[in-house]
Amino acid sequence: NAGVTQTPKFQVLKTGQSMTLQCAQDMNHNSMYWYRQDPGMGLRLIYYSASEGTTDKGEVPNGYNVSRLNKREFSLRLESAAPSQTSVYFCASSAWGAGTDTQYFGPGTRLTVL
Amino acid sequence: AQTVTQSQPEMSVQEAETVTLSCTYDTSESDYYLFWYKQPPSRQMILVIRQEAYKQQNATENRFSVNFQKAAKSFSLKISDSQLGDAAMYFCAYRSALGTDKLIFGTGTRLQVFP
Numbered sequence: 001n002a003g004v005t006q007t008p009k010f011q012v013l014k015t016g017q018s019m020t021l022q023c024a025q026d027m028n029h030n031s032m033y034w035y036r037q038d039p040g041m042g043l044r045l046i047y048y049s050a051s052e053g054t055t056d057k058g059e060v061p062n063g064y065n066v067s068r069l070n071k072r073e074f075s076l077r078l079e080s081a082a083p084s085q086t087s088v089y090f091c092a093s094s095a096w097g098a099g100t101d102t103q104y105f106g107p108g109t110r111l112t113v114l
Numbered sequence: 115a116q117t118v119t120q121s122q123p124e125m126s127v128q129e130a131e132t133v134t135l136s137c138t139y140d141t142s143e144s145d146y147y148l149f150w151y152k153q154p155p156s157r158q159m160i161l162v163i164r165q166e167a168y169k170q171q172n173a174t175e176n177r178f179s180v181n182f183q184k185a186a187k188s189f190s191l192k193i194s195d196s197q198l199g200d201a202a203m204y205f206c207a208y209r210s211a212l213g214t215d216k217l218i219f220g221t222g223t224r225l226q227v228f229p
Contacts, residue, residue, distance in 0.1 A: 031215060042118075042205060042219035043159075058216065090159065094215055102149075103217055105159035 002026055004106035006091050012112045013081045021076040021109050023091030031094045032074035033103065034058075034066060036087040043090060049074055081113045116141045118208050120220035127196045128228050134181075135191045135223045137206030145211035148182065148189045153203040153222070162204070165189065167211070193225075201227040 004025045013019055025032065030051045035043040035058075045058030049068040063085060065077045074093075078085060091106040117140045127133035139148070150162040165173045165182050172180050177197075181190045193200055206220040 033216070040123075040221055042221045043217070044219070045216055048216060088157065092159075092217075102161055102164065103215065104161075105151075108157045110157075 004091055004093055004104055006089075006106035006109050008109060009107065010110050012114065013078075014114050015082060017081050018077065018079050019081065019111075020078075021089055021091075021111075022073070023075065023106060024073045025091075025093040025104070026072065027093060027095070027104065028071070029093035029095045029104075030071075032068065033092040033094075034064075034074070034076045035090045035092065036060065036085075037090060037108075038087050046076065046089075078111075081111075083113045085111065086113045087111060116143070116146075116208050116210065116218050118206055118218050118220040120206055120223050122223045123221075124224045124226070126226040126228060127193070127200075129196055129198060131196055132192060132194045133196055133225065135193075135204050135206075135225065137189045137191070137220055139187050139189065139206075139208050141187070141208065141210075143210055143212065147209045147211065148180075149207040149209070149217070150178070150180070150189075150191045151205045151207060151219075152200075153205065154199075154201070159205075163191065196227050198227050198229065201225055 007022045033048045034046040047066040049055045052071045089109045092103040094103045146167045148165045152160045163175045177194045203222045205222045207217045
């Protein structure tokens with residue numbers, strides 16, 4: 001049971017480049033989330049998907065797009081990377097609506113934008 | 115909007131001693147959940163303990179326990195018999211019982227454990 005997996009683990013981009021962060025979970029969870037973690041600021045929600053086929057903005061959505069490809073996969077896309085998007089990105093999932101509320105996190109992706 | 119505040123950027127404790135990490139939150143809701151997550155140097159976010167606001171009894175998980183004061187909106191984490199492996203960042207988080215289960219995190223407390 002792998003839980004929540006993220007690829008890649010590390011990435012360096014130049015300003016203006018695009019990339020997609022991949023996330024997959026094998027726990028049959030309904031809800032999935034993307035957070036970013038910056039020094040001194042804790043984790044902030046970028047986008048979330050309460051169920052397959054739905055996505056909603058979180059606290060800091062600007063500059064990002066998401067796709068809930070199916071129940072297992074939730075990707076985060078940076079169309080034109082900026083240095084302000086240098087951060088550690090975490091994907092999480094939960095079985096919200098099924099009687100439990102714990103979020104399980106992936107190992108994170110460290111992204112640097114030069 | 116709900117907010118979570120961790121006023122201790124860093125704490126330290128001697129091995130085998132007890133340490134308490136503070137967390138306060140602000141909400142107008144009466145039903146919600148509170149969590150403590152641990153983030154070791156590996157960056158993995160690990161759930162330590164959770165508390166339902168409607169439960170008066172404080173949650174405990176082995177050496178970890180909370181002091182939940184609903185009226186004061188305080189949710190502190192006590193680590194007993196501290197071990198070197200407890201060294202990590204600790205994040206307090208809030209989740210409303212309404213709507214989706216988005217987590218609102220505090221800024222974290224870095225815990226150092228000395229032998």
